Amino acid sequence: MNAATDATSEPSDHAAYRAEVRAWYEDNATRKRPDDPWATNIHIDPDEAAAHFRDSKEWVGRLYAAGYSGIAWPAEYGGGGGEPWMTRIEREVARDYEEWTGFPGATIAMLGPTLLRHGSEEQKRELIPKLLSAELTFCQLFSEPNAGSDLASLGARAVLDGDELVVNGQKVWNSSAQYTDWGFLLVRTDPEAPKHKGITFLLVDMATPGIEVRPLVQINRSAHFNEVFLDNVRIPIANVVGEMNDGWAVARTVLSNESAFIAGNRIPTGDKLRELAARNARSDDPVIRQRLADYIARERISGWMGEQVQQAIRRGERPPMDPGLLKLMASNNKRRAGDLAMEILGVAAQVDLGPEMFWAQAELMGRFSISIGGGTDEVLRNNIGERSLRLPREPGYDKSQAWRDIPK
Ligand SMILES: Cc1cc2nc3c(=O)[nH]c(=O)nc-3n(C[C@H](O)[C@H](O)[C@H](O)COP(=O)(O)OP(=O)(O)OC[C@H]3O[C@@H](n4cnc5c(N)ncnc54)[C@H](O)[C@@H]3O)c2cc1C
Structure with a gap:
């Protein structure tokens, strides 16, 4: 509906x-x-x-x-x-x-259920109201120049000093980090442990001394994401979510919520494509009509599946399907929407710079961000194969080796 x-x-x-x-x-x-x-x-x-x-x-x-x-x-x-x-x-x-609700709305969907599941009672009482009201906004400080799809190989180091962790390292592709009050950060706290085992999940005030945020300007001239440099940043140990060295479980909850959010938050495009066809006298073209019907059916099915997953997450239950599957469908739909918009507009798509055209271009180019952010299509297919279909795991030589000994 x-x-x-x-x-x-x-x-x-x-x-x-x-x-x-x-x-x-x-x-x-x-x-x-x-x-x-x-x-x-x-x-x-x-x-x-x-x-x-x-x-x-x-x-x-x-x-x-x-x-x-x-x-x-x-x-x-x-x-x-x-x-x-x-x-x-x-x-x-x-x-x-x-x-x-923009980015603050996205963070509620990603971090909120994560705090409910892994946060201490004190963290839940203190932070969830601030998150829901956007009194505090958060960015995601996960990816690094050498840790994207293979996030568990991340190298930002945190060393315990009294009741603080001292963090040094670099993060990248951090959406809206130039604006948010706080961040949720993955750091390596035990380099002797295998890569998935020695990671800790921390909350950090972005105004803490030693944090430098540098916006990255994209091909469309907007600066959606940033590089974030951490130089001897002191973070109270009370800001650890979950257990020390057990941050991978917390990160996986974030990533699963993120997939569900990206898929569920996609604004339906079928009506706009139909409108675009009407305005450009393509509504009677049988090929366009067939593709519109195909697109709208896919979008509705994704929407219904997304609602089932969102409802389970909101009830604190296990989603009825891997949210990565939904994100893959959303990414596939985005690709189809951009292609269809271009087919409807024809050569006008290359010369007309009006609002219709800008929207169609955004649909066309948006395929790249949706199929990479929150986990790439290829990696989601691997995860679905391994976790949901129980196919043989991807070979990995470094899963049980100490992180320190893995060639970088
Ligand atoms: C719009 C957007 C917003 C983002 N926001 C954030 C954010 O707020 N915070 C944050 O921390 N990060 C963010 N990211 C980063 C994002 O999580 C990473 O870009 C993503 O995980 C991929 O990592 P990478 O860029 O290092 O690519 P790589 O991991 O280097 O991948 C390169 C290519 O290799 C393929 N590949 C890699 N491993 C495999 C494999 N095992 N099997 C098959 N193919 C493989 C990938 O699919 C991809 O095509 C964002 C990215 C985008 C596009």
């Missing part, structure tokens, strides 16, 4: 909640203009990008104050204690309005 189907027959309590959310949005948010469906979230100007981040942070705060952020989260940790379907309805209504 999407936002346009408000009136379909749903249980009366669902309909009543939808009406309540709709009324709040009407009073507090700006309806998207129907004549301008081609807006994108790409901000080339750095000031505009920073303002967009601030707006998203502020918007999450307003949602939280109104009871619409963390709707189904446990009340003892600052959530609303509601039902998972309430979150779905709120998300459906939200699609009709311009305000966006």
Whole structure:
């Protein structure tokens, strides 16, 4: 179901909640203009990008104050204690309005369930309300120049000194790290252990002395991600999430939530492609019609599967399927959407620089970010093969060797 189907027959309590959310949005948010469906979230100007981040942070705060952020989260940790379907309805209504939860919303989805599962009682009580209200925003400090797909080979070192860990190393591709208040960081605390065993998961205040964030400017001129340098950064040991040297389990929870979020957060594109075909007099072309039908069917199926996974995550249950499968489907859909947009526009796609074209180009080029960020398609296929299909594991000579002895 999407936002346009408000009136379909749903249980009366669902309909009543939808009406309540709709009324709040009407009073507090700006309806998207129907004549301008081609807006994108790409901000080339750095000031505009920073303002967009601030707006998203502020918007999450307003949602939280109104009871619409963390709707189904446990009340003892600052959530609303509601039902998972309430979150779905709120998300459906939200699609009709311009305000966006942006990166702070993504971090709630990635870090929130991770803290619920692995955090100490104190961390949950202290941090989850701040996360849900975006009082604190977090970036992900995982990847390194020599540790991307093979994340477990990461080398940022942390050494215990009293009740602090002293961190030295470099991270890269860290989305929005130039804006966030805090980060969640993977460091190597036991180089003698095999690579998956000696990693610790830490929370770090980005204002801590010794942290330098350098934005990376991309081909489209926006600076979505950064390099982050850590030079003798002192982090209290109380900021460890889970156990020392057991951070890999915590990281895997983040990555699984991230896959589910990336797949579930994809704004449906089928209606826009249909509109694009109508505006460009391609709606009667039988080949375009067939591909539109194929695309919309795939998008709906992914949406329903995504909802099942999201509901399980919101209930703190094991997802009914590997979220990596959903992310693979989302990445496949994105590729199809970009190709179809270009086919609909034809040669105009190469010369026209209007909003339709900018949107279509963003769809076309977005395939690269969705098929790499949060784990590449190839690596997700490996994971699904090994974990879900129980196929033989990929050969790995270094899985039981001490990390220190693995050739770098
Ligand atoms: C939009 C976006 C946002 C991101 N945000 C963050 C972030 O906030 N924080 C963060 O820490 N990182 C972030 N990343 C980094 C991302 O996690 C890594 O880019 C990703 O894990 C791949 O690592 P890599 O770039 O080092 O590529 P590599 O690991 O070097 O891979 C290169 C190629 O080799 C293939 N490959 C590697 N290993 C295998 C294998 N075993 N089998 C088959 N093929 C293989 C890959 O699929 C890929 O095609 C982001 C990336 C993108 C694109």
